[in-house]
Amino acid sequence: MAGKLAASLPVPPSVPATQRAAQRAEELGYESLWIADSGGPDPFVVAAAAAAVTSRVRIGTAVIPAYTRTPPVISCAAASCAELAPGRFVLGIGSSSENIVQKWSGIPFKRPLSRVRETVSAVRGILAGEKSDLSGRALETHGYRLQMIPPSPPVPIHVGALGPPMLELAGEIADGVTLNMMPVEAVPRMMEHVAKGAEKAGRDMSHFEVVSRFMVCITDDRESARGFMRGFFGPYFATSVYNRFVAWCGFEDEAKGILEGWQAKDRAKVGASVTDAMIDSIAVIGSAEECREKLEAFREAGVTTPMVSPIVGDEASAIAMFEALAPR
DSSP: OOSOOEEEEOOSSOHHHHHHHHHHHHHHTOOEEEEOOSSSSOHHHHHHHHHHHOSSSEEEESOEESSSSOHHHHHHHHHHHHHHSTTTEEEEEEOOOHIIIIIITOOOOOOHHHHHHHHHHHHHHHHTTOOOEEEOSSOEEESOOOSSOOOSSOOOEEEEOOSHHHHHHHHHHOSEEEEESOOGGGHHHHHHHHHHHHHHHTOOOTTOEEEEEEEEEEOSOHHHHHHHHHHHHHHHHHSHHHHHHHHHTTOHHHHHHHHHHHHTTOHHHHHHHSOHHHHHHHSEEESHHHHHHHHHHHHHHTOSEEEEEEOOSSHHHHHHHHHHTOOO
């Protein structure tokens, strides 16, 4: 596979296991490591741990919710990671979902566009050594200055985006965009909105990075893999953010059935609504060669940095998958 290939962290069951996976991914030639923030190990801790055992790969968050940490907290964590991995750290920020923000954290999931825009603005200023001074529609911060040397070179900031408004915001204000859980057919439409945002701001897109996490399962038992993905996708696509997104991607009937089943607490209906066609379009399942081909199709559609996220339950299996899909 030509071009950049990334690995997704963490891997089960622990931070030390993730360190070993990070080290092995670098040895295998992966260009970057991207860390999820979805209830596992703290992503900034994982980034620091990965930085300690690597010397070449870029290390990024994909992505940090804009609601669950304040701009000063995000900034000092990002600056610390950048100090441990000079020139290698990328900060990804997104709105996340109601489940993580509102249900888990008790924070109202309001004005996501404003929250992301203002968080990026505040964090970028703080990382440049400026004193915070922002009174926005969604957040406020005044008088905070980073008590350490500002990162040099500056930390690139990516925005996690799904639908048109956030995609356009990414094109307008970010150094890259992080995508997730879409069929290959949706990528050109998504990139049209990113380009629209960049055009609005008069920005050059030639160095704009498009990162995307892909749920990958190398197997010859496609039905079992689909069954696992079905259980994973159902709750994910029941959240309103992802439910609207998957409908926008062309799975209107599936989205409607998932939402109705979830609201009725009918898990059977949720599962039945996650069709094989949806799974096969969004997940990457099959032999190693089939998985390579599918990742390459996403690259050809506009993803500059596809990310391998092994759907496995242990460290050895995750590393084996990184090995099987390693850059050639």
